[in-house]
Amino acid sequence: MKEILAIEHLSKSFRIHNLHKHIEALHDINITLREGEFVGITGKSGSGKSTVFKCIYRTYAPEAGAIWYHSQTFGPVDLARAPERQIINLRKREIGYVSQFLNVMPRTTARELVKQAVLEMGREERQAEWEADKMLAHFELDEELRDCYPATFSGGEKLRLNIARAMVKRPRLLLLDEPTASLDDASKLRVRELMLQLIREGTTMLGIFHDLAFMENLCDREYTIRDGCLTDLQNHVPSTLETMREISLAK
Amino acid sequence: MDYVQEPVLSVRNLNKQYGGGCLNCRGAKADRLIKNFCPVCGTVYACRDVSFQVYAGEILGVVGESGSGKSTLMECLYFDQEVDGGEALISSYKNGEANLFAESSQQKRYIRNHMMGKVYQNAALSLKMDFSALGNIAEKLIAAGSRHVGRMETRGRELLEHVNIPSYRMKERPKNFSGGMQQRVQIAKALSNNPPLLLLDEVTTGLDLSVQASVLDLIKTIQRELGISVVIVSHDLSVIKMLADRTFVMLDGQMIEHGLTDQILEDPQHPFTQQLVQSLL
Numbered sequence: 001m002k003e004i005l006a007i008e009h010l011s012k013s014f015r016i017h018n019l020h021k022h023i024e025a026l027h028d029i030n031i032t033l034r035e036g037e038f039v040g041i042t043g044k045s046g047s048g049k050s051t052v053f054k055c056i057y058r059t060y061a062p063e064a065g066a067i068w069y070h071s072q073t074f075g076p077v078d079l080a081r082a083p084e085r086q087i088i089n090l091r092k093r094e095i096g097y098v099s100q101f102l103n104v105m106p107r108t109t110a111r112e113l114v115k116q117a118v119l120e121m122g123r124e125e126r127q128a129e130w131e132a133d134k135m136l137a138h139f140e141l142d143e144e145l146r147d148c149y150p151a152t153f154s155g156g157e158k159l160r161l162n163i164a165r166a167m168v169k170r171p172r173l174l175l176l177d178e179p180t181a182s183l184d185d186a187s188k189l190r191v192r193e194l195m196l197q198l199i200r201e202g203t204t205m206l207g208i209f210h211d212l213a214f215m216e217n218l219c220d221r222e223y224t225i226r227d228g229c230l231t232d233l234q235n236h237v238p239s240t241l242e243t244m245r246e247i248s249l250a251k
Numbered sequence: 252m253d254y255v256q257e258p259v260l261s262v263r264n265l266n267k268q269y270g271g272g273c274l275n276c277r278g279a280k281a282d283r284l285i286k287n288f289c290p291v292c293g294t295v296y297a298c299r300d301v302s303f304q305v306y307a308g309e310i311l312g313v314v315g316e317s318g319s320g321k322s323t324l325m326e327c328l329y330f331d332q333e334v335d336g337g338e339a340l341i342s343s344y345k346n347g348e349a350n351l352f353a354e355s356s357q358q359k360r361y362i363r364n365h366m367m368g369k370v371y372q373n374a375a376l377s378l379k380m381d382f383s384a385l386g387n388i389a390e391k392l393i394a395a396g397s398r399h400v401g402r403m404e405t406r407g408r409e410l411l412e413h414v415n416i417p418s419y420r421m422k423e424r425p426k427n428f429s430g431g432m433q434q435r436v437q438i439a440k441a442l443s444n445n446p447p448l449l450l451l452d453e454v455t456t457g458l459d460l461s462v463q464a465s466v467l468d469l470i471k472t473i474q475r476e477l478g479i480s481v482v483i484v485s486h487d488l489s490v491i492k493m494l495a496d497r498t499f500v501m502l503d504g505q506m507i508e509h510g511l512t513d514q515i516l517e518d519p520q521h522p523f524t525q526q527l528v529q530s531l532l
Contacts, residue, residue, distance in 0.1 A: 017522035018529075058511060060518040084497050084511050085306060105493065107468055 003070065004173060004204050005033040005056070010065035010080070012048075012055055025051045026228045029065070031206075033173075038195075038205045040215050043225035049208045050099075052225070053175045055080070056206075057097045058087045069095070072172060092120040096171035098179040102158040104150045110161050111136065111146040117165045135168040136161075139190055155182050160190075167194055174198065176207035180214060188214060257342050258304035259447055259480045260328075265301040265337035267323050267504075270294030287320070287503040297323040299504040301337070305448065310474060310481040312495030312512060314488060314527065320504040321484040325452045327352075328482075329369045330359045341366055343447055364395040368441025372453035374433035377440065380426040384411060384436050387425065388443050395444040410439040414469055431462030438469060442477075449474075451483040455490055467493060488531050492516060500524050 010029040015022050026048050041049050054060040062080035071077050118128035136146050139160040163179050180188050209215045224231045276289035287296040297320045305311050315321050326332040338350035371377050378387050388407040397403050411421050414435040425433050455463040474481055491498055499509035508521045519525045
């Protein structure tokens with residue numbers, strides 16, 4: 001299968017000037033993702049997992065190395081160096097990111113938030129509304145809550161909304177930074193169902209999950225990060241997913 | 252594809268100084284200045300080689316401490332001040348090929364009336380406090396060439412309604428309005444000629460939180476509905492965080508850092524930006 005993301009020799013450190021501190025966060029990271037794969041990243045907290053994600057999404061400015069992403073519209077793009085405007089475009093249309101924290105527009109209802117995500121893709125108003133509703137229903141967000149401001153939501157509700165907002169776009173590449181950390185089992189199942197559906201539709205995913213049971217049978221490969229370095233990659237975790245994919249290919 | 256577009260506004264090497272300069276500071280040599288001030292002749296270098304682009308439908312944030320040159324930059328762009336060097340191009344004027352700063356004052360007035368809107372922190376700078384709210388809008392429409400009173404009134408009412416000024420107060424003078432209402436009248440006035448570019452200079456500073464929220468929401472809605480490009484200057488990072496896609500940081504008249512707004516806030520590179528972000532509550 002074609003490569004969609006190739007991280008080459010990525011390094012990142014933080015220089016905090018007024019404290020005279022220099023923190024090495026990532027050192028020589030190499031990761032490749034092929035189209036349609038689900039790859040997991042594991043490692044202790046503080047090891048640099050999220051930093052990798054934020055470098056890919058350019059919330060952090062990568063220091064050295066390259067992050068090659070094969071875009072549908074632009075072809076190969078080095079996310080570490082691409083112009084800001086191109087990154088904004090890719091964020092709107094191709095690359096999704098779900099973190100553990102919901103970053104919302106104040107005074108914007110849940111429904112509006114998800115709808116805006118679809119509108120960013122260039123869809124029509126009516127369709128956006130319909131897709132947003134469908135997604136919110138899937139995550140069992142109460143009809144009443146949908147027209148409320150998410151600032152007052154419970155942790156789990158916020159998280160579900162966060163995932164809904166990213167997944168409703170059906171991005172080509174989805175970065176999942178522990179999106180299920182504080183969800184109950186029923187909600188986790190919902191997330192899982194949707195992830196399987198997106199994988200079937202061809203979304204490539206890179207995920208951090210502390211919940212190993214959740215990861216199991218879901219990801220194709222795993223990378224482990226320790227102290228900012230990539231350690232042995234257990235190259236192949238055969239999964240039900242692969243079998244599923246084989247079946248669908250055979251068809 | 253909106254990425255490959257031409258910029259709506261393109262500014263190159265904008266320079267503005269207060270004072271004539273002297274042998275010590277000519278060329279604004281950084282090592283001979285105290286911040287942006289020449290200790291020998293007292294010249295202040297308010298904007299030094301500022302360059303940036305604004306694209307269609309985007310909100311560009313400008314942050315920096317007070318005195319960093321943010322407002323001077325905006326005043327130069329709106330021709331409130333003469334520049335000392337540099338150029339600005341607007342895509343809708345002469346195919347984006349003419350340096351606006353080099354145009355005649357008559358042409359500048361035309362550009363200002365047809366292609367830009369500006370909202371000031373101090374409403375008295377853009378509103379005639381003794382005219383009615385409607386009259387203020389008509390003033391800008393007349394400047395842009397309208398002559399039909401009925402049509403101007405309709406347009407004025409439509410705009411004021413859009414910014415939530417109740418119709419029974421439209422004929423009142425802005426002098427009697429609250430700060431938030433004055434800002435909203437300013438926004439309506441700035442929008443009256445459908446400009447492709449809106450310049451906002453500290454529009455929410457000094458307003459109480461709920462009024463600030465309603466003004467911010469209004470800006471966001473307008474930008475989304477009209478697809479207008481906006482440059483917003485603020486020292487309030489939360490305003491920038493809420494509105495801007497991209498942001499640049501000014502210090503002592505220079506642009507020291509630029510990036511995606513979330514990158515500026517989460518991974519600032521320059522010592523001053525780091526200090527600014529750390530000061531965020």
